[in-house]
Amino acid sequence: MDVVSRGNSPPEAPHPADSAEVLKRRRFLSRISIALSAAAAAVVGVPVVGFLFAPLTRKPPAQWKPVGPVDEFKVGETVSVNFEDAAALPWSGVSARSAAWLRRDDESSFTAFAVNCTHLGCPVQWFPDPKLFLCPCHGGVYNADGSVAAGPPPKPLPRYPVRVRAGTVEILTGPIPLG
């Protein structure tokens, strides 16, 4: 075999004297074969592509999640609270767990900050003494009110709506806030 051969020439027509009728039939057969193949590919392909892109058509989840009894939180303190994320699946395991920074502003009102830095989503940590949120990834810094104090974050820390129901603090969770 000449492996460096190039410029493959198309095979010669097997029967140069084929009638117009035969050529027409041959064209019809090749067209119908291509059409059938395309239809079969679509039967398989449409559900596969639809399945892969299904997450895009789902409505973003929004769920009130309890994060603890009201009395557990001291006025003025900012603590991390855990909850199961709003789109947990039975096999999500610990990766469905999520956190927020919750501050009790006064007797009746709370503020909940997302833990995700608005730069690229890394988890910010609250430091009570300097009263700052710091991000471990690229050095983003937020003030106590969530406004950007320094570093690359383009926006303040997102907040979750908070409510108190029957003595329990609940936050409205949804998609991971990604900037």
Added chain:
Amino acid sequence: MIKQLLVTLDDRTGLLTWCRGVLEHPVPPRTGWWYAFGSATFLAFMLQVITGIALATAYVPSASDAYASLRFITEQALMGRFLRGMHYFGASAMVVLIGVHVARVYLMGAFKFPRELNWLTGALLLLLTLALAFTGQLLRWDQTAVWSVIVAAAQAGRMPVVGQDLARFLLAGDTVGGATLSRFFAFHVFFIPALVFLLVGLHLMLVLRHGISERPTVGDPVDKATYRAKYDALLKREGVPFWPDAAWRDVAFGAAVVAVVAVLALTVGPPELGKQPDPSILEAYPRPDWYFLWYFAVLALTPTNLETVVIVLGPLIFGAILLFVPFFNTGERSVRRRPWAALVVLLIVSTIGLFWVAGERAPWSPDFAAKPLAAAVVRDTTPEVVEGARLFYAKGCEFCHAIGGQGGARGPDLTLVATRMSPLEIVGRITNGGPNMPAFTSTLTPAEIQAIVGFLTTRK
């Protein structure tokens, strides 16, 4: 008897004749060791396929069980730790080898006529290799993996128009969870490798079709009208059979690659599993594996107002460059007549290298592990100064500022701050902040500021 069997086999399949044709096809003489990187990349890929299949027999691609199965593979399964190490260093080898191969082909002008499509299929393989590297890191489903997915999704989210959809596509939903890992697993072990096999086949077919490029000669430009005739004449005149004249180097280099990967897997071992993949554990220091560490630095060091442009346009420009290289398909091949080609490679390598070093040091990250300043560093025993030193730690100054080698590198080192700033200037900086420093006017009392300044004025 055996010979008769082989003859029959070849008669029925044609395989032996085909193999002999491939093995003995003439290649240009004196190709040398630089030509071994392509085959070594393929070898590294096969190493990944084999070790990957072995690991897949024990790995559980479920968000709740993957971590435990990784622990089992690493700590209990026979040779499991070694196999994970092979798979990790094999991945590293594949990234390095394909990088060198691309640079070699570019520098020797081997992508020029008629081998433009060799380049393009190779460029796609480079991108797929990076995709394998990234998805592979995520299958090590620990805390870092979880945050890496979130960081990747956040970057995707920066894309105009399609960003949010792209992010949801990556996460397979709105949160990291059960669907995310399954999706990355399917991409890492089925979809991307299938594409790689397809493209490697095409790439090798093209290599056989056009022949291995001869070593470039200064003053011998590629001319579409004459190149093929010249190449064929060269093969007729000086061509040597691929096996074993050129192939022995591929084999020797490949064996060395396998040996290095095995030794590293045995001595260094696989990357440690981090904490559990639990996004509610907020003590996290997500870092990508070494091959993306330089990009982690790019994201930290890009000015905020340019960032979205870099995140969105960077990969597109990189792709466009790869796509447009083969349009310069005629002219000189030798790098001595293409000094800018050498400059481009040097620039890319040194840029990545510098960002890599920066990513390794990550001076922009606050040092959460900073310890209170030792008495020997504080020196002064005056109560006010000691209190200032305590506050310097307690109020977080030390996360970003080092004194006597202790503390972060985000802000200036303050070991000798009193030699360059007056007490008044220090007060001003603390209360008002700076370009990358928060203002502490609302978080520190005047007395606390005074104590910290009192301490800092002893730093000379």
